[in-house]
Amino acid sequence: xxxxxxYRPVPPSPLARWDARWKLAATMLAVFGIAAxxxxxxxxxxxxxxFVLLLLSRLPRTWLLPRLFIxxxxxxxxLFVLPFTLGGDGWHVGPVxxxxxxxxxxxxxxxxxxxxxxxxLVLVGTAPLHHxxxxxxxxxLPGLLVQLALLAYRYAFVLAEEFxxxxxxxxxxxxxxxxxxxxxxxxxxxxxxxxxxxxDRAENVAAAMRCRGFDGTFHTLTAFRTxxxxxxxxxxxxxxxxxxVLWDRLVLS
Amino acid sequence: MTxxxxxxxxxxxxxxxxxxxxxxxxxxxxxxxxxxxxxPNGAGKTTLFMRLCGVLSGAPGQASVCGLxxxxxxxxxxxxxxxxxxxxxxxxxxxxxxVEEDVAFGPLNTGATVEEAKxxxxxxxxxxGLPGAGDRVxxxxxxxxxxxxxxxxxxxxHPAVLLLDEPSMFLDPRGRRELIATVRALxxxxxxxxxxxxxxxxxxxxxxxxxxxxxxxxxxTEKLLADIELMERHGLEVPYRLxx
Numbered sequence: 001x002x003x004x005x006x007y008r009p010v011p012p013s014p015l016a017r018w019d020a021r022w023k024l025a026a027t028m029l030a031v032f033g034i035a036a037x038x039x040x041x042x043x044x045x046x047x048x049x050x051f052v053l054l055l056l057s058r059l060p061r062t063w064l065l066p067r068l069f070i071x072x073x074x075x076x077x078x079l080f081v082l083p084f085t086l087g088g089d090g091w092h093v094g095p096v097x098x099x100x101x102x103x104x105x106x107x108x109x110x111x112x113x114x115x116x117x118x119x120x121l122v123l124v125g126t127a128p129l130h131h132x133x134x135x136x137x138x139x140x141l142p143g144l145l146v147q148l149a150l151l152a153y154r155y156a157f158v159l160a161e162e163f164x165x166x167x168x169x170x171x172x173x174x175x176x177x178x179x180x181x182x183x184x185x186x187x188x189x190x191x192x193x194x195x196x197x198x199x200d201r202a203e204n205v206a207a208a209m210r211c212r213g214f215d216g217t218f219h220t221l222t223a224f225r226t227x228x229x230x231x232x233x234x235x236x237x238x239x240x241x242x243x244x245v246l247w248d249r250l251v252l253s
Numbered sequence: 254m255t256x257x258x259x260x261x262x263x264x265x266x267x268x269x270x271x272x273x274x275x276x277x278x279x280x281x282x283x284x285x286x287x288x289x290x291x292x293p294n295g296a297g298k299t300t301l302f303m304r305l306c307g308v309l310s311g312a313p314g315q316a317s318v319c320g321l322x323x324x325x326x327x328x329x330x331x332x333x334x335x336x337x338x339x340x341x342x343x344x345x346x347x348x349x350x351x352v353e354e355d356v357a358f359g360p361l362n363t364g365a366t367v368e369e370a371k372x373x374x375x376x377x378x379x380x381x382g383l384p385g386a387g388d389r390v391x392x393x394x395x396x397x398x399x400x401x402x403x404x405x406x407x408x409x410x411h412p413a414v415l416l417l418d419e420p421s422m423f424l425d426p427r428g429r430r431e432l433i434a435t436v437r438a439l440x441x442x443x444x445x446x447x448x449x450x451x452x453x454x455x456x457x458x459x460x461x462x463x464x465x466x467x468x469x470x471x472x473x474t475e476k477l478l479a480d481i482e483l484m485e486r487h488g489l490e491v492p493y494r495l496x497x
Contacts, residue, residue: 158344201344207340208340211338219362220361
């Protein structure tokens, strides 16, 4: 089995050079703005904007496409459910009524979800996670939360490796996942062992941190420097989303 | 008369489930000494380290590290400045996203500026033979590199006393040789808990034998490790180098 958890170098791109604080602030504001869109046209433009940012990010397709697919899976059900659940004008396909309003609303949800997904991937893909989290700390996110997120990310790899070892050990003793009582019991025991090891690991990590003077305060070597281009990129993205919101709320409503 | 770097007097430790991990352990380590602690699994070696660095609490007056009592809250806050612990499993210790951030973790916690911390990172990584590894991700280091990076994280704090728990565990022969050379070159007082008796012969002129929470022997390494009866009584073996 190949584990999905792998550290990945950040490809050089204009978005990778964007100061993580400005990028995080702009992306969060853009996400809130896009989430507030009601109509299909602005949502579609937001999606196009998301794709443009993805292109600029130069993220490898092998990394990008599976993740975009996950966002698609999350948003697509609305497109298939709303046309059959909302009333109003529409078409009759045999005994089934397809609502025009539902179809448009479903498409708008899909566009909004995918646009937000694109922004999230840009944020995660164009800077190492610890830079983004440190930027969040500089933007006043509590240090303890940042530390927790960093530790969770770091130890996800360690636990994934332990899970892989457990799985190999089970397979070497002839275990195959089957929908039987024995199969469920074995998986339950393996999960339990992983949780116990995780708890044990957490205690050891906490001890190691205390031994090096950790008192709950987050410190980092990462330094940020704002350039004019960072502020221009921030202003451009926020202005684009504000324009979409105004179009959605003032023109189309 | 100089104060011992480490002083342990009738130290006892009992876990919350009632299990006695240490009982009546007493010894002293002079500044600059390199002392090994050997003993079978469950002898109490790691528990002793955890008491010395203040992670486990206990009764005051049973231990002192550079004059600080780890059982006293006010002293415990100062302990990271004087005592460094390298844990058995380096994955427990390397929790930062990059080696540089991890090595700088201790200095930044103890009040160093970013510039000072960066200088200490370079110094510590050079000291353990990992120059230029600062940008690397701890998860992707080899076992030997992880061990050395963990050691660098402790050395960056300039501790007067270094506690090394099973330092050669998980290392291949080359990694082990490199570690021995690195530890030998380190200044300060060193206490090494290990099953690797050849490493003990290479590094430590003095050895303590701990078994079932009791100090069974304290003396010159070659004399103790060559004592077949003592070794067998405490679940150990005479190293090949000392066998007739």
